[in-house]
Amino acid sequence: MGTIHHEFMSSALRMANLAFESDEVPVGCVYVHDGKIIAEGMNDTNRSLCGTRHAEFLGIETILQTHPASIFEETDLYVTVEPCVMCASALRQLKIRAVYFGCANDRFGGCGSVLRINSDEGVERPYPAYPGFYREDAIMLLRRFYLQENEKAPVPKAKKSRELKTDFSPLDLGKYVPRAEIEQLYGKDALASLEDGKDSSEKEA
Amino acid sequence: MSPSVGVSALDETVSKNASETYLHHKEPHNHNHRRRVSIASLKAPDSASLFAQVKSRHERTELELVDVWTTMIPAKIATTVVSQLKQKLPKDPHTLMHLRRLVKDDLPPRDESGVLLSLLICSVDAVPSEDDVRALLDPLSELVTTPTPDERLFVPTIKHAPAFAAPTKEQSKEWSEGTWPIMWRGNPHLIVSELPQEDEEELKGHLERLLDLTEEAHNAGEIPIATIITDPETRQVVASSIDTRNSSRNPLSHSVMSCIAKVAAAELARRNAVAEMSNSQEDASNQAYLCHNLQLITTHEPCAMCCMAMVHSRISRLVYVQNMPRSGGIDRNSGPGYGIHWNKHLNWRFEAWGWNFEDILMYDVDENINA
Ligand SMILES: [Zn+2]
Ligand SMILES: [Zn+2]
Numbered sequence: 361m362g363t364i365h366h367e368f369m370s371s372a373l374r375m376a377n378l379a380f381e382s383d384e385v386p387v388g389c390v391y392v393h394d395g396k397i398i399a400e401g402m403n404d405t406n407r408s409l410c411g412t413r414h415a416e417f418l419g420i421e422t423i424l425q426t427h428p429a430s431i432f433e434e435t436d437l438y439v440t441v442e443p444c445v446m447c448a449s450a451l452r453q454l455k456i457r458a459v460y461f462g463c464a465n466d467r468f469g470g471c472g473s474v475l476r477i478n479s480d481e482g483v484e485r486p487y488p489a490y491p492g493f494y495r496e497d498a499i500m501l502l503r504r505f506y507l508q509e510n511e512k513a514p515v516p517k518a519k520k521s522r523e524l525k526t527d528f529s530p531l532d533l534g535k536y537v538p539r540a541e542i543e544q545l546y547g548k549d550a551l552a553s554l555e556d557g558k559d560s561s562e563k564e565a
Numbered sequence: 566m567s568p569s570v571g572v573s574a575l576d577e578t579v580s581k582n583a584s585e586t587y588l589h590h591k592e593p594h595n596h597n598h599r600r601r602v603s604i605a606s607l608k609a610p611d612s613a614s615l616f617a618q619v620k621s622r623h624e625r626t627e628l629e630l631v632d633v634w635t636t637m638i639p640a641k642i643a644t645t646v647v648s649q650l651k652q653k654l655p656k657d658p659h660t661l662m663h664l665r666r667l668v669k670d671d672l673p674p675r676d677e678s679g680v681l682l683s684l685l686i687c688s689v690d691a692v693p694s695e696d697d698v699r700a701l702l703d704p705l706s707e708l709v710t711t712p713t714p715d716e717r718l719f720v721p722t723i724k725h726a727p728a729f730a731a732p733t734k735e736q737s738k739e740w741s742e743g744t745w746p747i748m749w750r751g752n753p754h755l756i757v758s759e760l761p762q763e764d765e766e767e768l769k770g771h772l773e774r775l776l777d778l779t780e781e782a783h784n785a786g787e788i789p790i791a792t793i794i795t796d797p798e799t800r801q802v803v804a805s806s807i808d809t810r811n812s813s814r815n816p817l818s819h820s821v822m823s824c825i826a827k828v829a830a831a832e833l834a835r836r837n838a839v840a841e842m843s844n845s846q847e848d849a850s851n852q853a854y855l856c857h858n859l860q861l862i863t864t865h866e867p868c869a870m871c872c873m874a875m876v877h878s879r880i881s882r883l884v885y886v887q888n889m890p891r892s893g894g895i896d897r898n899s900g901p902g903y904g905i906h907w908n909k910h911l912n913w914r915f916e917a918w919g920w921n922f923e924d925i926l927m928y929d930v931d932e933n934i935n936a
Contacts, residue, residue: 409836409855410829411877412822424815445905446873449894450817453870453935467912470873474910477869480901483892483933 365460368392368438369493372462375402375415376440376501382407386501389415389439391423393431399423415439416447420454432456440498442491445470448477452484459489462498464531472536490545491536496528599927601780604772609922614759616768616884617921619896621904628740631659631728632689634698635745637717640680642708643667650686653701657691660858660881662797663730665746681715685726685745695721729914760918767800768884771862772925774805775886779864779928782807789928790936792820792863794828794856797882803859804828808936819936821863821871825878829855856880864926865936866893866919872905876913886920892935 368390375388379402391399401419405411416439423431432454437443440462443451448470451459459471459478470477471489479486507524533542533550543551609615638646647666668683692698698721706719726745731737741747760768771793778791790808795801806823810816832855856878865887867875872894875883883895883906893899895906895917906917930936 408829409833410826411855411879412825412874417817420817421815429814429816444873444877445911446870446877449868449870449873449935453816453868468873468876470869474908475869475903475905482900483935 365438365490365493368397368436369440369460369462371397371400372438372440373494373497373501375400376498379403379415380501380505386505387415387439387441389419389437391419391435391437393435398427398431398435412446414444414447416443416450420450429454436460438493440494440501441465442469442471442473442489444468445475445477448475448489452477452482452487455484456487458487460493461489461491462493463495463502464491464536488541489536490541492531492533492546495531499528500526598783599924601776601927602923602925604769604776604925607769607922607925613921615765615920615922616760616918619906619917619919621895621897621902621907621917628731628736628744629728630725630744632723633661633664633726633745634686634689634692634721635683635724636686636702636719636721637681637715638684638705638719639709639711639714640669640682643682643684645708646684646705649705650684650701654687655691656857657687658857659688659690659728660879661685661688661726662858662881663747664726668746681718686721689723730916764797768862771795771802771884772886772920774802775862775864776925776927778805778807779926783928785812787811788930788934789926790820790863790865790930790934792824792861794824794880795860795862797858797860804831817870819868819871821861821867821936822874824861825856825874825880828859828878860884863936865889865930865934866895866899868892868935869894869900869903869905870935872903873911875915876905876911879913880915883915883917884919885917887926887930888919889930889932889934889936891932 371390372388375390376386377388379388380386382402384403384406387403389401390397391401399419399422401415401417401422403415404413404418407413416437419437423435432451434457436458437451437456438460442461442463442465443459444465445468461471464473466473468474472478472491478489503524507522510522530553533546537545539551607615664685666685668685669680686692686698686701692701702719702721706714709718724745727740727747731740731747737747774793775791778793779789782791783789785807788808788810791806793805794803796803804824804827806820806827808820809818809823856875858879858881860882861875861880862884864885866885866889867883868889885895888896888899890896890899894903896902896919897904905911906915908914
């Protein structure tokens with residue numbers, strides 16, 4: 361697959377790699393307006409000691425330095441991991457046009473995994489959130505990061521948590537995207553495989 | 566609670582430019598400005614509480630347990646032991662505020678040490694190794710002067726404790742049976758459905774400060790929403806913020822977000838100063854959990870973004886004055902009823918308390934604002 365969405369997601373992955381190299385949970389993002397990347401972001405919670413410095417927020421601040429907030433109405437976000445509840449709400453308040461993400465965030469996800477902040481009834485308009493772009497790369501980056509963390513831990517964890525898993529459970533597209541939109545964005549095969557697997561349990565970010 | 570004075574909600578532009586609604590109405594007719602009341606003199610009738618706990622729809626939760634280190638100590642030296650221990654314990658990844666620190670043991674004392682008490686030391690996650698716990702306890706055991714002290718004294722034992730405060734009084738009793746007992750700070754008989762008197766008195770003072778801040782915000786042309794973060798142990802204010810989305814042109818500059826960021830910035834500065842002086846790297850294990858055990862007090866029910874920011878930073882208790890039925894992320898009747906403070910799918914929970922008495926805020930905030 362080599363859609364325009366994959367192209368932008370590979371830029372987001374590059375930011376996630378940068379986060380990894382900076383000892384941050386590897387999540388990266390880019391904001392795209394008029395077909396061009398206008399801002400990048402990577403996780404910054406460890407360096408700043410601030411649990412709210414997520415990749416999405418760093419990108420938002422960059423954009424607001426030179427643009428009015430109304431630019432988000434025509435801006436898309438590409439982020440390697442599903443936005444958490446906090447970021448999902450922030451993006452809705454900014455009236456983001458659409459969000460494309462890599463893997464689901466089963467612990468904090470606000471675009472379908474834990475809550476549906478993007479599509480629930482609310483003050484601002486809802487936005488669509490599409491999962492699965494370079495999903496496996498996003499997951500592997502997170503796995504490598506947590507593996508490294510476990511090795512650094514003063515009390516070594518069980519052996520099982522010291523092995524790099526390389527298998528992936530199937531993504532349940534239907535949990536995130538209305539059926540009508542699946543074929544258009546993901547193709548006929550995606551709809552077919554939706555009938556098979558129902559599990560998307562990656563424990564990440 | 567108070568009716569929103571302002572533009573009709575039917576108007577599309579209200580929700581589109583919600584943050585400007587307040588500005589439009591500030592200058593020309595200032596009819597939403599009420600007289601300031603003295604909170605200190607407020608008394609709820611019939612000893613009713615000034616604050617009511619805000620429940621989420623997930624509230625009937627199952628008991629979750631956390632392993633804790635405990636030991637037995639003589640009651641006579643309990644205060645000294647607790648205060649010395651506190652100085653040496655690392656930051657705990659679990660909130661233990663809802664648990665009793667000392668419990669009277671059932672067994673009669675076997676020697677001249679007098680009454681024995683069980684002491685809650687910390688969670689096993691905070692200090693995983695038994696040897697490290699012994700190292701913490703050994704110097705304290707020297708406080709015992711009796712010639713033949715009970716051999717159970719200062720021996721670390723693992724027990725199970727409820728991981729969170731119970732949502733109801735009945736559950737609290739239920740949960741305390743067979744586990745380490747839950748208590749409500751300051752008053753062991755009063756569990757969760759009411760705040761202890763001294764906390765209520767303390768909060769009154771913080772609310773006065775919040776009113777000062779909303780006045781400040783109003784005068785600066787900002788939305789009159791304000792937040793302070795306090796340390797319940799010391800009862801001191803750690804940080805305070807007003808909403809600055811108008812002047813910053815950033816719709817996300819909510820007072821809760823700014824206040825949390827201030828706590829982090831202060832801690833970062835402190836660590837940098839320490840590192841510079843001692844030329845050493847401090848332990849960085851609790852980095853992202855800075856507001857752990859802190860209390861956040863704010864004028865309006867926070868939006869989902871701010872609620873989740875509190876989860877990420879491990880706030881222990883939220884107190885707010887005014888419900889935001891359209892945009893709030895706490896009350897089961899606000900918005901889609903997220904109840905983010907008590908959602909079993911999220912990895913952190915905190916108590917939420919709402920103001921339960923006559924209107925005290927001086928300015929109305931449009932119902933479409935995300936506080
Ligand atoms: Zn986030
Ligand atoms: Zn907010």
